[in-house]
Amino acid sequence: MNRSKQKGGGRLIAGILAAAVMLWTPTYAAEPSSCTQVRMADPGWTDIDATNAITGVVLGALGYHQNIENLSVPITYEGLKKGQIDVFLGNWMPAQGPLVKPFVDSHAIDVLHANLTNAKFTLAVPDYVAAAGVHTFADLAKYADKFDDKIYGIEPGAPANQNISKMIGDKAFGLGNWTLVASSETGMLTQVARAVRDKRWIVFLAWEPHLMNTEFHLTYLSGGDAYFGPNYGGATVNTVTRTGFANQCTNLGRLFKQITFNVDLENQIIANVLQNKVSVNAAAREALKAHPKLLGPWLDGVTTASGANGLQAVNSALGDH
Template structure:
């Protein structure tokens, strides 16, 4: 009997003892980058929705891709969910060679990322990069890109500078993602011709009837710029923040998922609110993402996230 009492008391003491912290205090604030892209706002929203109930604080800064990679190298940000490959090869390859950053895993596959035109322009004969120059006057010799410094813009500018596809004399119009899409919207409403950078997942694919152009393999990769997006972090994050790294190593997305979250964003929600709304409707995603992940104080991570979503 005395032995049973002693065992019971030991169990009570162990239950009352707080679990060991999963990650040190230096990992509490998770600094992230958003280049101003709707898809990254969506995925950052997903991660932020998971991090908060786990005891972390997400801090997102708006940084262009070149600044993002430099900040990862200098450990000024911790995580970037938007390493589009092969478009960002020129940025990532020197850093991986120097072991200046960590590539955690691919988080999204099966996407397209290249130039596009409205469907009525494709029907008029523009289906390939080589068709652009044949209709230079109708396009105003312009190609619309995204924010200055984006790798995709640099690819377009290189294409113009080398006079590839007969595009000498053309101009790359750099703007924000929303600025570019405003130009597309204006052109479509007026049935004007426009060539622009397009990708999926993105609501533009349902908002407009567009056609992706073939022939840009040398600049955007084969199969209409078929791309893979990777999660990358500052160096030694996996070593120093193993619980956070475990979550990142299990976090993946799908084109349909991101399209739905971006659709919610389009209704006026911010990234976290849109992500929370989506996750409440798709709770089956949580066990795979949170397997073996704990809160920062060592408690059950899945239970903590479920509890937070149920209160929201």
């Protein structure tokens, strides 16, 4: 065979193979440079500290910069509406339903993805209070004096506090003369710790995932479906973004549609921070290294900010070469 024909045929085959590789190699539209800064919100809740931290580890490894603003929940939604915040991982539903509905209805925010299921969010009492006869919302009024007519909540303006205020305003369960004590997650749990230490009666907002479920022996109260939803405030936590974020920042949009947490993962991070005094970022890294199978689904089709393989970049950053 003529050598020139062999060379020509080789070049033709090489060209065909190169074209085939191009056809099978996924391509990604370049994101605007503004996408490299990811602005997120934290209301000061331990669970959102944990999820923001684990997300920050991934974002950093991918070449993005996470900026976290400490904002109340109402201000967070206003920030999303105004385009000042990109992502919020703490849309607890149905507790935030009344607050978030106007933003959803007016397309001021996008509900991107359910990042946590099987959560809880309702009122609870210490187990010794439950043992004395308090198991439901309807039981509270019978022991008003022992509770000093008070329900302890979190930060002022929080949707859960608003639910309690509405319940009191509706005079539901005979609680019309009760008072909501609003402070913060830390302030509320300090009151719980003092009450438990002295075996005093207290009713307060409780949720899972959170270390409070192992630090204290709690009983969640039933019967509050109208204000906290069924199944003891059974909750789904959504990832919400400013309108159009996922379309403008397509790679990040794909990532945030795929990042999904679980109760055990969050509890592990929270416990490491609060019990072992580890920084939340270090605890998040340890959790990711302990659960490497999470990363495959999270990073499926996701690249670094510069277009390299996302999973390889995160594994490399975690030391899993």
